Amino acid sequence: MLYGLETLIPNGKNLHLINKQYKKMLKQILSLTTNLADPAVYIISGQLPAEAEIHKRALISFDNICRSGKSSMEWKIAERQLSIKNMRSNSWFIEIKKLCLKYDIDDPYSICFVVPLSKLLWKKLISTKVNGYWEKRINDGSKLYPTLSYLEMSYKVGQCHPIARTVDANIRDIARIPVRLKIATGTYIFQTNRAAFNQNKIDVVCMLCNYSEETLAHFLLGCTRLEYIRKDIL
Numbered sequence: 009m010l011y012g013l014e015t016l017i018p019n020g021k022n023l024h025l026i027n028k029q030y031k032k033m034l035k036q037i038l039s040l041t042t043n044l045a046d047p048a049v050y051i052i053s054g055q056l057p058a059e060a061e062i063h064k065r066a067l068i069s070f071d072n073i074c075r076s077g078k079s080s081m082e083w084k085i086a087e088r089q090l091s092i093k094n095m096r097s098n099s100w101f102i103e104i105k106k107l108c109l110k111y112d113i114d115d116p117y118s119i120c121f122v123v124p125l126s127k128l129l130w131k132k133l134i135s136t137k138v139n140g141y142w143e144k145r146i147n148d149g150s151k152l153y154p155t156l157s158y159l160e161m162s163y164k165v166g167q168c169h170p171i172a173r174t175v176d177a178n179i180r181d182i183a184r185i186p187v188r189l190k191i192a193t194g195t196y197i198f199q200t201n202r203a204a205f206n207q208n209k210i211d212v213v214c215m216l217c218n219y220s221e222e223t224l225a226h227f228l229l230g231c232t233r234l235e236y237i238r239k240d241i242l
């Protein structure tokens with residue numbers, strides 16, 4: 009889906025559509041509902057947003073151009089555009105300059121033409137800066153969602169959240185992941201939620217014990233019918 013997009017660096021409506029589709033796919037893979045708060049998708053999967061992936065690839069392409077040598081056409085264009093174009097230009101190289109500002113990377117002109125970093129160091133620098141930017145942004149954003157209080161501030165690029173992992177991948181444990189994810193993100197439907205949002209009359213009482221209202225607290229801590237499972241864990 010992202011193939012070749014680093015040569016276009018989409019923005020505005022196009023970027024919005026790509027981000028939306030990417031989030032939707034992640035949610036489907038994780039068996040999460042589509043109305044789930046955005047930061048949760050990234051916190052649970054440890055994936056970068058599509059936008060960040062495109063930016064990383066664009067910055068790496070730029071580095072390849074800088075490395076292609078003074079005799080190559082791309083290098084000559086890069087030098088020309090970066091020397092004479094101002095920030096209002098639509099040039100791809102000016103987009104790269106904007107990305108460097110966004111991610112707090114030194115000016116591309118000085119980085120690539122004056123003191124070239126090794127390929128490995130440049131890749132490392134891009135990863136550190138881009139990952140750092142999105143970790144801060146998504147973690148800060150997660151604080152704004154009351155439903156994410158159990159997940160907030162735990163986004164780390166490349167690390168799947170512990171709640172979506174299993175110790176050994178057997179089918180029983182895997183089947184439990186979607187339930188856990190729904191509980192942690194506040195999207196698990198209890199009888200009390202069902203009653204509040206349904207026009208038909210629905211009984212709020214727990215269908216397992218028929219004793220008290222089925223809420224998150226009851227399900228996890230109170231329900232007597234689930235005591236035999238809970239006992240071992242507690």
Ligand SMILES: [Zn+2]
Pocket residue numbers: 214215216217218219220226230231232233
């Ligand atoms: Zn119960």
